[in-house]
Amino acid sequence: MVERSGPEAGLSGSTPVAAAPLVAVDAVSKVFAGHGGGAETRALDDVSLEIRANEFFTLLGPSGCGKTTLLRLVAGFEHPTAGTIRLDGTDILPLPPHRRPVNTVFQSYALFPHLTVAENVAFGLERLGRPAAEVKDRVAAMIALVRLGGLERRKPAQLSGGQQQRVAFARALAPAPRLLLLDEPLSALDLKLRREMQGELKRLQRETGVTFVLVTHDQEEALAMSDRIAVMRAGKVLQLGAPAEIYDRPATRFVADFIGEANIVAGARVGSPAPFVAIRPERTTIAPAGAAGLAATVTAVTFLGSDTLYDMELAGGGAMRARLREPVPGLAPGASVTAGWPADAARPVAEDP
Amino acid sequence: MSAALAPAITPAPAAPTAPGLAARTVTLLVPAVAVIVLFMVVPMLIAAGYSFLTAGAYGGVRLPLTADAYVRFLFDRDLDDSLIFDTTYIGIFARSFVLAVLTTLFCVAIGLPLAWFIACRERRARDALLLAITIPFWTNLLVRTYCWVLILRDQGLLNGALQASGLTSAPITFLYSNEAILLGLVYSFLPFMVLPIYAVVEKIDPRLIEAGHDLYAGRLAVFRHIVWPLARPGIAAGTLLVFVPALGAFLAPDLLGGGKKLMIGSLIQLQFTSSRNWPFGAAAAMILMALVLVGLVVMARRRGAGAPR
Numbered sequence A: 001m002v003e004r005s006g007p008e009a010g011l012s013g014s015t016p017v018a019a020a021p022l023v024a025v026d027a028v029s030k031v032f033a034g035h036g037g038g039a040e041t042r043a044l045d046d047v048s049l050e051i052r053a054n055e056f057f058t059l060l061g062p063s064g065c066g067k068t069t070l071l072r073l074v075a076g077f078e079h080p081t082a083g084t085i086r087l088d089g090t091d092i093l094p095l096p097p098h099r100r101p102v103n104t105v106f107q108s109y110a111l112f113p114h115l116t117v118a119e120n121v122a123f124g125l126e127r128l129g130r131p132a133a134e135v136k137d138r139v140a141a142m143i144a145l146v147r148l149g150g151l152e153r154r155k156p157a158q159l160s161g162g163q164q165q166r167v168a169f170a171r172a173l174a175p176a177p178r179l180l181l182l183d184e185p186l187s188a189l190d191l192k193l194r195r196e197m198q199g200e201l202k203r204l205q206r207e208t209g210v211t212f213v214l215v216t217h218d219q220e221e222a223l224a225m226s227d228r229i230a231v232m233r234a235g236k237v238l239q240l241g242a243p244a245e246i247y248d249r250p251a252t253r254f255v256a257d258f259i260g261e262a263n264i265v266a267g268a269r270v271g272s273p274a275p276f277v278a279i280r281p282e283r284t285t286i287a288p289a290g291a292a293g294l295a296a297t298v299t300a301v302t303f304l305g306s307d308t309l310y311d312m313e314l315a316g317g318g319a320m321r322a323r324l325r326e327p328v329p330g331l332a333p334g335a336s337v338t339a340g341w342p343a344d345a346a347r348p349v350a351e352d353p
Numbered sequence B: 001m002s003a004a005l006a007p008a009i010t011p012a013p014a015a016p017t018a019p020g021l022a023a024r025t026v027t028l029l030v031p032a033v034a035v036i037v038l039f040m041v042v043p044m045l046i047a048a049g050y051s052f053l054t055a056g057a058y059g060g061v062r063l064p065l066t067a068d069a070y071v072r073f074l075f076d077r078d079l080d081d082s083l084i085f086d087t088t089y090i091g092i093f094a095r096s097f098v099l100a101v102l103t104t105l106f107c108v109a110i111g112l113p114l115a116w117f118i119a120c121r122e123r124r125a126r127d128a129l130l131l132a133i134t135i136p137f138w139t140n141l142l143v144r145t146y147c148w149v150l151i152l153r154d155q156g157l158l159n160g161a162l163q164a165s166g167l168t169s170a171p172i173t174f175l176y177s178n179e180a181i182l183l184g185l186v187y188s189f190l191p192f193m194v195l196p197i198y199a200v201v202e203k204i205d206p207r208l209i210e211a212g213h214d215l216y217a218g219r220l221a222v223f224r225h226i227v228w229p230l231a232r233p234g235i236a237a238g239t240l241l242v243f244v245p246a247l248g249a250f251l252a253p254d255l256l257g258g259g260k261k262l263m264i265g266s267l268i269q270l271q272f273t274s275s276r277n278w279p280f281g282a283a284a285a286m287i288l289m290a291l292v293l294v295g296l297v298v299m300a301r302r303r304g305a306g307a308p309r
Helices: A007-012 A067-075 A117-127 A132-145 A161-173 A191-208 A219-225 A243-248 A253-258 B002-009 B018-051 B068-074 B088-120 B123-138 B141-152 B157-164 B178-201 B206-214 B219-247 B251-255 B264-272 B278-306
Strands: A023-032 A041-051 A056-060 A082-087 A102-105 A179-183 A211-216 A228-233 A236-241 A263-266 A276-279 A285-288 A294-303 A308-314 A319-324 A336-340 A347-349 B075-077 B083-085
Touching: A023 A067, A041 A067, A041 A082, A041 A236, A056 A067, A056 A219, A067 A102, A067 A179, A067 A211, A102 A161, A102 B206, A117 A132, A117 A161, A117 B219, A132 A161, A132 A191, A161 A191, A191 A211, A191 A219, A211 A219, A219 A243, A228 A243, A228 A253, A236 A243, A236 A253, A253 A263, A253 A276, A253 A347, A263 A319, A285 A319, A294 A319, A308 A336, B018 B278, B068 B075, B068 B088, B068 B278, B088 B123, B088 B178, B088 B219, B088 B264, B088 B278, B123 B178, B141 B157, B141 B178, B141 B251, B178 B219, B178 B251, B206 B219, B219 B278, B251 B264, B264 B278
Parallel strands: A056 A211, A056 A228, A102 A179, A179 A211
Antiparallel strands: A023 A041, A023 A082, A228 A236, A263 A276, A276 A347, A285 A336, A294 A308, A294 A336, A308 A319, B075 B083
16 A cells, blocks of 8 residues: 555645655556457557656647556556556555545546535545544645635536636645646636646645646646656657756657757758757748858748748758748848758757657 | 417517516416416316215216215224224325335336446447337336236246246245235336436546546445435436336236235226226325325425525
8 A cells, every 4th residue: 555645745845856756657558459349559658757756747749649548547547558657666556546645637627516616625535534624624725725715615617617727726636645647737728827827836836745747738838837848759758858958959850849849851961960950940040042051942931020930941842940030131932042050059859769 | 279379479569668578478378388277287176076076876976065085085984874094095005105115216226326337338338228228118018017927927937937947846926915016116117217317327427437536435435425416316306207106006006916905096096997986086196196296395395405505
């Protein structure tokens, strides 16, 4: 049985970062059987990664990359085809979901419609058999933490989307889980509310000191909130690192393209030993035709206010985009130019596995 | 009815005033009220009227007006024409009530897990199972109840199987008992419990179940704290649909009870057929209806009181 931390641990907020990983996912694969004799789907393919205590960890990737499957494996809703998952050094795969000290914030919140806000938040604590007085205190603390004071007696249907979201956080944080899993928690909110809740999530993570694992397909969200990001595609982790690291030194072609924007050029064309090089549009330069670089033709000019975008077609095929602070006077579609970049801007990237 | 509808289709003023609107609302209600009056209130008034008349010698009713039928329900007339308290009919009502309650309980006990099981299947299996639930409706209830006679009688399928397997040496008498009636009632009314519960539990978001497991609830706790409360409206609807008709059922007690274990339904039916005492039949029907109404009002009050919690 996994040790469950007391409720105080959840609010300490100043726990030192442990050296040993909190979660160790080791060589995990998940294959879903095909429907009616159809082909089986390999949702996860030999994934290994470690999540440290107290960090904000993000699984980032397009839909169908296996990030939600990995989350459901950790929560216990699915069982891996191969591999092990350890929490605090203990294998948690034999444990059913209700015995894992892990809580989930669901994409659609999944609040219990027949229970009030306070009863929803108390649900986990009551199932754990905590004394009534402790449950009451803890529920009050959680509702204050997510700033829902005064709404304790409302039913979920009487709350706005943002308020329901906060109840979902409070409910999942109330039992002081070792790990909080968040399955695209902000995707149902409109843009303005989403930005607001991003800051709110960071605050909750800081104040509770609970380890957060976020699943998202929104790279901006991932960059803004995470301590570390695992970029996933087709059931594999392509790169794992801090946001700046992933942005500055993408490991593969897909990562370079998915995180921010990137011009991908075959390495052979620019004298690089790597299969490809990636150049960010903001580091791409435009010089008069004949200069050192790649010969190109301007195809479109887009004025964005602070920046101007120049779309170019390379002479040897392929497209390139430059994002310039200062527009080049008189440069219009059809003009012949040379696309260039500073030497340190061209990042070598590998082909995707 | 066309005359009643005519005012409704006359052109309305550009901006209907409040009294004009009220008049139109009343007019539009007329067809619905007419149907209720014609098919519900009038027949019940007839039955209520019959219950206060005197029985005709060969069935039917005649004057004078009398409350004899209601008196007969509680008292028997002695040889010297004095009234003595008689519990025969109260006993029949009590047996009916107990059987109807048991029928409802069994239907919930079987129907809730069954509805939940069906709701958890994949779409195709779900449709097939629902179809299987409704198939009995395609055959007459009389035929289906008689099939139970064939199964349960001394030389029936069940006794045959028991004796062939060597479990018993002589036939066991299953028929003509309260248990046989109960079996027939549960069998007849189970679909009326399963379908409303299914309609409710089918809409329960499976993520709520996952959320329950995620928040440290085992299977039993999930059922008790999530499935049960969310299924309650369906159970309430099913209880109404099962309890009320079970209280007035007469086929099962007639065939499976052998007409010896009377229920209210069979008592009423007898008064209009072989006993030829229409006023007493009508009075029994009125008393049954009054009891059901009181029960419903109490239930509605309790649900109304429980709602704002």
